[in-house]
Amino acid sequence: MGALEIVNFYLVPGIVVGSIYALGAVGITLVFAILRYAHLAHGDLATLGAFLALGAVTILGVSPYVALPIAMLLTAVISVGIDKTFYAYLRERPKIVTVMASLGVALMVRSLVQVVWGVDSETYSRGIVRPENWFGIRLRDREIVTVLAMVALVLALQVFLKRSKWGKAMRAMSDNPDLALLSGVDNRKVVTLTWLIVGGLCAAAGVFLGLNYELKAMMGWTMLLPMFAAAILGGVGRIEGAVLGGLIVGIAEEMSTLFLPTEYKAATAFAILLLMLLVRPTGLLKGKVL
Amino acid sequence: MSDMLEMRQVVGGYGEADILQGVSLRAGQAEIVAIVGPNGAGKSTAMKAIFGLLNVRGGTIVVDGRDITGLEPNRIVEAGVCYVPQVDNVFREMTVHENLEMGAFLRSGDLSAAYERVYGLFPDLKERRRALAGNLSGGQRQMVAMGRALMLEPKLLLLDEPTAGLSPRYMEQIFQICRDVRDTDVTILLVEQHAKQALAFADRGYVLASGANRHEGTGAELLADREVAAMFLGG
Structure with missing residues (x-):
């Protein structure tokens, strides 16, 4: 097999799915850094985002790219609602209670999607998209958009965290919550802001997954493990680490099919997660929280 | 009085x-x-x-x-009222200057006078304003902690x-x-x-x-x- 084929059939799909994992992993790492628990409803929120975009596509007749910001906004608001309805009451309790609650939320969100949109696979648009040829490397528009959108969203988030007043408040809250409170930061506002961002990123991950593959009620849940693997691989609490982790997990999954039956693709993320926890539990870029 | x-x-x-x-x-x-x-x-x-x-x-x-x-x-x-705790009194992953910014979180408007005042009290901090607070010595960290509190005047x-x-x-x-x-x-x-x-x-x-x-x-x-x-x- 030539180098070009490896790029076309393994590396490019790996980078695309890696970008999708990255979007999810950034959200997971944010929840870890600021709220300090593992959020198991993350994948199903991505599913919800993907189907909300489908709703916008079918009802408003817009393209999936226009539906993307709509779905991000709706999912962001719903995430805040979920936090206020379920997680806010558990904040003073041991974190494991919230982790379990998030598993319940995951099941609720998935059931809701199944009730509204059914259990069959859906797509945003019918028909086969032929890839463009870029000097032998074949890329579809949606693949380029997926990677560029991930880079743009993560850069925007980084600028927000580094430069803006509330971004700094989020970092302060992650760094030293007691001192942030002493400085007059209202932690409820930081939590709301975190969920707005996390919800938006979740929806983006779901929409791009649906755009590149297909929409299924289980799509987000199956993405949960690779997203967690990516967040831990990169170092929990590190945005750039989550992106790096996402890309590594995505590329490793695709590359694994060179040597292993395709059924073992999902096991690759699990293997990376276990290996990382054994060898370097703080992640590639030293994590801040765990 | x-x-x-x-x-x-x-x-x-x-x-x-x-x-x-x-x-x-x-x-x-x-x-x-x-x-x-x-x-x-x-x-x-x-x-x-x-x-x-x-x-x-x-x-x-x-x-x-x-x-x-x-x-x-x-x-x-x-x-x-501002309070400086005994331990964990700085944001370790933030720079000295960002620590001071967090101190002034509740203030709006021009803060240059407040920065000038704090950096005037702690000249050591002005030199190290871009350093991460977690990398400073104990004494300098205490100065960051006090400086952070003083930003609110x-x-x-x-x-x-x-x-x-x-x-x-x-x-x-x-x-x-x-x-x-x-x-x-x-x-x-x-x-x-x-x-x-x-x-x-x-x-x-x-x-x-x-x-x-x-x-x-x-x-x-x-x-x-x-x-x-x-x-x-x-x-």
């Missing part, structure tokens, strides 16, 4: 148990007041009570004529053992900075383990024991008191 701080017969503690059994403190305008006492006397607890970090079950706390008993810490910050500054673990050189420097801060019309209440040095430097002092007032007076009076001397200097 009207008091900046008046704490009257405060009873309270963490959870159910009362650590403070009726502590009364007052501090005047632009005065340095030191709280000393043996371990477990409730010194730091008294300070946390002022800042709303404790369940206060009795008594009142008034700052500059305003009753702040039982308010949330961020409301107390708005009332002009508080009326009352609460310092919990500001010289714990510092070398004598830094201790003297921190005390000198406290005097400079007081001279800009700020009241300072500090808890100190180094009782002798603290009483020598403070305007007035309180000796707490077992969660209640034991002695009070000017620093010199307390140092001259035989019972206080026996408590700290072993007779």
Whole structure:
């Protein structure tokens, strides 16, 4: 097999799915850094985002790219609602209670999607998209958009965290919550802001997954493990680490099919997660929280 | 003279148990007041009570004529009180300058005068403004912590053992900075383990024991008191 084929059939799909994992992993790492628990409803929120975009596509007749910001906004608001309805009451309790609650939320969100949109696979648009040829490397528009959108969203988030007043408040809250409170930061506002961002990123991950593959009620849940693997691989609490982790997990999954039956693709993320926890539990870029 | 701080017969503690059994403190305008006492006397607890970090079950706390008993810490910050904890008092993953920015979180408008004032008090910090606070030495971290608190231009500054673990050189420097801060019309209440040095430097002092007032007076009076001397200097 030539180098070009490896790029076309393994590396490019790996980078695309890696970008999708990255979007999810950034959200997971944010929840870890600021709220300090593992959020198991993350994948199903991505599913919800993907189907909300489908709703916008079918009802408003817009393209999936226009539906993307709509779905991000709706999912962001719903995430805040979920936090206020379920997680806010558990904040003073041991974190494991919230982790379990998030598993319940995951099941609720998935059931809701199944009730509204059914259990069959859906797509945003019918028909086969032929890839463009870029000097032998074949890329579809949606693949380029997926990677560029991930880079743009993560850069925007980084600028927000580094430069803006509330971004700094989020970092302060992650760094030293007691001192942030002493400085007059209202932690409820930081939590709301975190969920707005996390919800938006979740929806983006779901929409791009649906755009590149297909929409299924289980799509987000199956993405949960690779997203967690990516967040831990990169170092929990590190945005750039989550992106790096996402890309590594995505590329490793695709590359694994060179040597292993395709059924073992999902096991690759699990293997990376276990290996990382054994060898370097703080992640590639030293994590801040765990 | 009207008091900046008046704490009257405060009873309270963490959870159910009362650590403070009726502590009364007052501090005047632009005065340095030191709280000393043996371990477990409730010194730091008294300070946390002022800042709303404790369940206060009795008594009142008034700052500059305003009753702040039982308010949330961020409301107390708005009332002009800043608190510097003994440990974990900086944002380690943020730069020195960002730490100061967080101190001014509740302020809006032009902050350049506030930065100038803090960097004027702590010239060491100006040189290291882009360094991560977690990478600084203990003494410099204490300066960042105080600088962060001063960014709000508080009326009352609460310092919990500001010289714990510092070398004598830094201790003297921190005390000198406290005097400079007081001279800009700020009241300072500090808890100190180094009782002798603290009483020598403070305007007035309180000796707490077992969660209640034991002695009070000017620093010199307390140092001259035989019972206080026996408590700290072993007779």
